[in-house]
Amino acid sequence: MAVAATGRFAPLVAPKPSTPPSPHPAHSSRFFYNPAAAAPYCDARRCVVRCEGGVARRLSPVDKAETAKANLLALQQLKTSGIERYTKEKSSIAVIGLNVHTAPVEIREKLAIPEAFWPQAIAELCALNHIEEAAVLSTCNRMEIYVVALSLNRGVKEVTEWMSKITINKDDDDSPFHQQISGVSTSDLLQHRFMLYNNDAARHLFEVASGLDSVVLGEGQILAQVKQVKKIGQGVDGFGRKISGLFEHAIIAGKRVRTETNISSGSVSVSSAAVELAQMKLPQSSYANARVLVIGAGKMGKLVIKHLAAKGCSKIVVVNRTEEKVASLREELKDVEITYKPLPEMMACAAEADVIFTSTASETPLFLEENVRALPAVATEIGRRLFIDISVPRNVESRVSDLEMAEVYNVDDLKEVVAANKEDRLQKAREAQTIIFEELHKFEAWKDSLETIPTIKKLRAYVERIGASELEKCLSKMGDISDKQKKAIYDLSMGITKKFLQGPMQHLRLDGNNCRSRPDEILENMHAVNRMFELEKEIILEKVRTKVERAQK
Incomplete structure (x- = not known):
C-alpha cells in the first residue's frame, strides 16, 4: 500500500x-x-x-x-x-x-x-x-x-x-x-x-x-x-x-479474475475476518466515522490495523505497553492517523471508542463485566459498543456478552467464517488460472505479432528502395517525357511493388485475423525472409542505433 x-x-x-x-x-x-x-x-x-x-x-x-x-x-x-x-x-x-x-x-x-x-x-x-x-x-x-x-x-x-x-x-x-x-x-x-x-x-x-x-x-x-x-x-x-x-494484458487479466470469480470477497484470516465483521455490524452510515480502538500491537494487532487501513479507516487509537511498534506502524501507514496510548489509559480510551479490537497475550481478561457496565453509552445510531476479541486466552470476559450495551465476538466466532471463505477463495483461484491461461495465450499471440514488425518494415523499405532505383534508371534512359507518362511509369512501379509485397506480408502478419497460419509458422516465415533478404543485421543495427541515441540524450 x-x-x-x-x-x-x-x-x-x-x-x-x-x-x-x-x-x-x-x-x-x-x-x-x-x-x-x-x-x-x-x-x-x-x-x-x-x-x-x-x-x-x-x-x-x-x-x-x-x-x-x-x-x-x-x-x-x-x-x-x-x-x-x-x-x-x-x-x-x-x-x-x-x-x-x-x-x-x-x-x-x-x-x-x-x-x-x-x-x-x-x-x-x-x-x-x-x-x-x-x-x-x-x-x-x-x-x-x-x-x-x-x-x-x-x-x-x-x-x-x-x-x-x-x-x-x-x-x-x-x-x-x-x-x-x-x-x-x-x-x-x-x-x-x-x-x-x-x-x-x-x-x-x-x-x-x-x-x-x-x-x-x-x-x-x-x-x-x-x-x-x-x-x-x-x-x-x-x-x-x-x-x-x-x-496492459496483465490489467485485463486482473479485471477478469475479479469480476468473473469474485476472488476478493470473503476473509481468509482471523484478523481480516474481524475487520470485515466490524464493517458488517456497524450501520453503513456511521462506519466512516466510527471511533476505533485496537488494544495490542503484536502480530495480530498489526494485521488488524493494516486491514482497517485497507478498508478506509483513517483514525485509529492503539493501546500498547510500549510505543515502538506503534511508531513503526505509523511510519508504514502514513495515510492513517494512528494515536498511541499507554496501557494504563486503556479504560479511558475504551470510553471514547465505538469498536474495540483486543489482541494481547494477557492471561486474564482486560475487560470485566463491571468495567464495561461503567462505560458511557455509544451514539444512538451505532447502538451497542462492539467488542471483537481475537485473543487466546480471551481478553473480554464472557459475562460481557450478557450486557445490553455490548456486543461481543471472539476468535471461535470467526474461525468458521475464515475456513469457509478460504476454501471458497482457493476454488476461485483455480478458476482464475483458467482465465490467466486464456489471457496469456492472447498476450503471446500479440507479442509474437510484434516480432514480425521490424521484418515487415525492412522488407517494404528494401523492395521500395530497389523499385525507386530502377525507376530512376528507367526515367533517365527515356529522355524528355511528359508528366503524364512519368506518372504512368511511377504507378506501374508502385503497382509491381505492392503486388510483390502482398504475399509475403500476408504470411508475416499475425493480428488475430490471420487464421491460415499458426504463430510458429509465421515466425518461421519471418526468419526465412530475414535470411533471404539479409535483413537481420539491419534490424539489430537499428536497435543499436536506438540505444546509442538514448545514451546520448
Missing part, C-alpha cells in the same frame, strides 16, 4: 552554482547505481513522493561523461562483434526481483523505489547495454524489475548488478535515524531474488495483478498498483511497446 514519504535522489552530476535546480523531481534527479560507492552528493532540495517502503532515498552520483563513453564503447563492440549472435534469438522478457515470499522486509525496503522516481529508474535500466525496455513495480510487498533484454543472460546480469550497487541513504528529518544504509549486497540479492523469463514472467505478472501472489489471496490493492505502473510509464522513453503491452 502506498504511503507518503519525503526523499531525494542526487543527480548524476552536481549542477553548477549558477544553474538553479529544477523544481520537478523528474528533472532534478537521476536514478543510477554507483560501482565505486562514491560519497553522496548533498544539496538542500526536497520533494514529496509516494512510496511503499516509507524510506527517503538519495543515490550516489557517478561521472556522466565517463558512463556515457563506456556505454557507447560497449555498444560499438556489440555492433561490430555481436550481431550474428544476437540475431539468432529474439528479445526476451524477464522479471528480476524480490517479494514477500522470497525476501524479508529488511531486504526489500532497501531496494524500494519511490513512485516519483520510476521514470528515472526506467531510464537508467534502459541505459544498460542489453536492455531495450523496462518497468518498475515497487510496493510494500515486492520490488520487481521487468525488462525486455536484447540478450537474456547478459541483460539479467546487468540488471542484477544495477540492483546490487545502488547506494541508498536514509535522510528523513522526521525520522529519529540519520544514517547511511548500504545497498543490498550481491550475495544477499542472489540469495533472495527470483528470476522468470518470457511466458513464466508474463504469467507471474498476470497472477500478481489478479491477487494470486499476494499475502491475502485476492487482495485488490495490487491491481491498482499495476495500473499505476502503466500510467506512469506512458510517454517514458524505455517503457516500450512490449512492456506496455505486458502490463
Whole structure:
C-alpha cells in the first residue's frame, strides 16, 4: 500500500552554482547505481513522493561523461562483434526481483523505489547495454524489475548488478535515524531474488495483478498498483511497446479474475475476518466515522490495523505497553492517523471508542463485566459498543456478552467464517488460472505479432528502395517525357511493388485475423525472409542505433 514519504535522489552530476535546480523531481534527479560507492552528493532540495517502503532515498552520483563513453564503447563492440549472435534469438522478457515470499522486509525496503522516481529508474535500466525496455513495480510487498533484454543472460546480469550497487541513504528529518544504509549486497540479492523469463514472467505478472501472489489471496490493492505502473510509464522513453503491452494484458487479466470469480470477497484470516465483521455490524452510515480502538500491537494487532487501513479507516487509537511498534506502524501507514496510548489509559480510551479490537497475550481478561457496565453509552445510531476479541486466552470476559450495551465476538466466532471463505477463495483461484491461461495465450499471440514488425518494415523499405532505383534508371534512359507518362511509369512501379509485397506480408502478419497460419509458422516465415533478404543485421543495427541515441540524450 502506498504511503507518503519525503526523499531525494542526487543527480548524476552536481549542477553548477549558477544553474538553479529544477523544481520537478523528474528533472532534478537521476536514478543510477554507483560501482565505486562514491560519497553522496548533498544539496538542500526536497520533494514529496509516494512510496511503499516509507524510506527517503538519495543515490550516489557517478561521472556522466565517463558512463556515457563506456556505454557507447560497449555498444560499438556489440555492433561490430555481436550481431550474428544476437540475431539468432529474439528479445526476451524477464522479471528480476524480490517479494514477500522470497525476501524479508529488511531486504526489500532497501531496494524500494519511490513512485516519483520510476521514470528515472526506467531510464537508467534502459541505459544498460542489453536492455531495450523496462518497468518498475515497487510496493510494500515486492520490488520487481521487468525488462525486455536484447540478450537474456547478459541483460539479467546487468540488471542484477544495477540492483546490487545502488547506494541508498536514509535522510528523513522526521525520522529519529540519520544514517547511511548500504545497498543490498550481491550475495544477499542472489540469495533472495527470483528470476522468470518470457511466458513464466508474463504469467507471474498476470497472477500478481489478479491477487494470486499476494499475502491475502485476492487482495485488490495490487491491481491498482499495476495500473499505476502503466500510467506512469506512458510517454517514458524505455517503457516500450512490449512492456506496455505486458502490463496492459496483465490489467485485463486482473479485471477478469475479479469480476468473473469474485476472488476478493470473503476473509481468509482471523484478523481480516474481524475487520470485515466490524464493517458488517456497524450501520453503513456511521462506519466512516466510527471511533476505533485496537488494544495490542503484536502480530495480530498489526494485521488488524493494516486491514482497517485497507478498508478506509483513517483514525485509529492503539493501546500498547510500549510505543515502538506503534511508531513503526505509523511510519508504514502514513495515510492513517494512528494515536498511541499507554496501557494504563486503556479504560479511558475504551470510553471514547465505538469498536474495540483486543489482541494481547494477557492471561486474564482486560475487560470485566463491571468495567464495561461503567462505560458511557455509544451514539444512538451505532447502538451497542462492539467488542471483537481475537485473543487466546480471551481478553473480554464472557459475562460481557450478557450486557445490553455490548456486543461481543471472539476468535471461535470467526474461525468458521475464515475456513469457509478460504476454501471458497482457493476454488476461485483455480478458476482464475483458467482465465490467466486464456489471457496469456492472447498476450503471446500479440507479442509474437510484434516480432514480425521490424521484418515487415525492412522488407517494404528494401523492395521500395530497389523499385525507386530502377525507376530512376528507367526515367533517365527515356529522355524528355511528359508528366503524364512519368506518372504512368511511377504507378506501374508502385503497382509491381505492392503486388510483390502482398504475399509475403500476408504470411508475416499475425493480428488475430490471420487464421491460415499458426504463430510458429509465421515466425518461421519471418526468419526465412530475414535470411533471404539479409535483413537481420539491419534490424539489430537499428536497435543499436536506438540505444546509442538514448545514451546520448
